[in-house]
Amino acid sequence: MTVRVLVADDQGAVRAGLVLILGSAPDLEVVGEAADGQQAIDLARALRPDVVVLDVRMPRLDGIAATRELVALGVPGVLILTTFDLDEYVFGALRAGAAGFLLKDAEAADLLAAVRAVARGDGVMAPAVTRRVIATFAGPPAPPVDLAELTEREREVLRCLGDGLSNAEIAGRLGIAEATTKTHVSRVLAKLGLRSRVQAAIAARGLNMG
Numbered sequence: 001m002t003v004r005v006l007v008a009d010d011q012g013a014v015r016a017g018l019v020l021i022l023g024s025a026p027d028l029e030v031v032g033e034a035a036d037g038q039q040a041i042d043l044a045r046a047l048r049p050d051v052v053v054l055d056v057r058m059p060r061l062d063g064i065a066a067t068r069e070l071v072a073l074g075v076p077g078v079l080i081l082t083t084f085d086l087d088e089y090v091f092g093a094l095r096a097g098a099a100g101f102l103l104k105d106a107e108a109a110d111l112l113a114a115v116r117a118v119a120r121g122d123g124v125m126a127p128a129v130t131r132r133v134i135a136t137f138a139g140p141p142a143p144p145v146d147l148a149e150l151t152e153r154e155r156e157v158l159r160c161l162g163d164g165l166s167n168a169e170i171a172g173r174l175g176i177a178e179a180t181t182k183t184h185v186s187r188v189l190a191k192l193g194l195r196s197r198v199q200a201a202i203a204a205r206g207l208n209m210g
Contacts, residue, residue: 003119006032006049008040008066009081010058014104018053018081021108028115037061041069049075050119054098056082056089064092071097071195077118081111094202097195100124121182122166123198149191157184161197162204 005022007030009015019030031047034040038060044052052075056063067078079100080093093101099118102111103126114124147155153174160170167185171178185197194200 008034009055037066051077067096161200
C-alpha cells in the first residue's frame with residue numbers, strides 16, 4: 001500500500017529536497033507541496049494525505065497551529081521536521097497532536113523510516129528530543145487522565161505505549177494481532193482524550209504504570 005505524503009516547508013530548496021527523498025521510495029507518494037501552514041491545511045482537506053511532513057516556522061500559520069488543525073481534520077499522522085529543537089516547539093507540537101518530531105539534519109533513511117512509522121500509527125521522536133521529553137514528563141504531577149474507563153487489556157496497551165513500543169512490538173508482547181493492537185490504541189486515545197500515541201506514552205510514564 002502506497003503512503004500518500006504532503007510536504008509543507010516555506011523554504012523552496014528544502015521542500016524540493018524533501019520531495020526528492022520521499023519520492024525516491026517506491027512505497028511513498030508525494031501528493032502535494034505547501035509553502036505555509038494554511039496552504040498545508042487547504043491541501044490536506046482536498047488531497048487527504050496519510051502523512052503530513054510539516055515545518056514548525058512557516059508564514060500565515062505556524063507548524064504547531066497547523067498541526068492542531070490537521071489533527072482536527074482527521075489527518076492520520078503529522079510528522080514535524082525542523083531545524084529547531086527548542087522545548088517550546090517540541091512540547092507545542094506534541095500537545096497539538098503531532099505523531100513524530102525529527103530534526104532536519106536527520107539522515108534520509110531516518111526520514112523515510114519515520115514517515116513509514118507514522119503512517120503505521122507509531123510515534124517517532126529524534127533521540128535527543130526523546131530524552132528531554134522523558135526527563136520532563138517522567139515524574140509527578142501525573143497528567144489529568146482517568147484510567148477507570150480502560151479495560152485491563154487497554155491498560156496493558158497503555159503500559160506498552162509508555163515503554164515506547166510500536167504496534168508490532170505491542171502485538172508481540174501481548175500475543176495479539178497487529179490490527180487488534182491498532183484498535184486498542186485508538187480506543188485508549190479516545191477514552192483518555194489524547195491526540196496521539198506520543199501523548200499516551202507521556203501519560204503512561206507520568207502515571208508510573210511500570
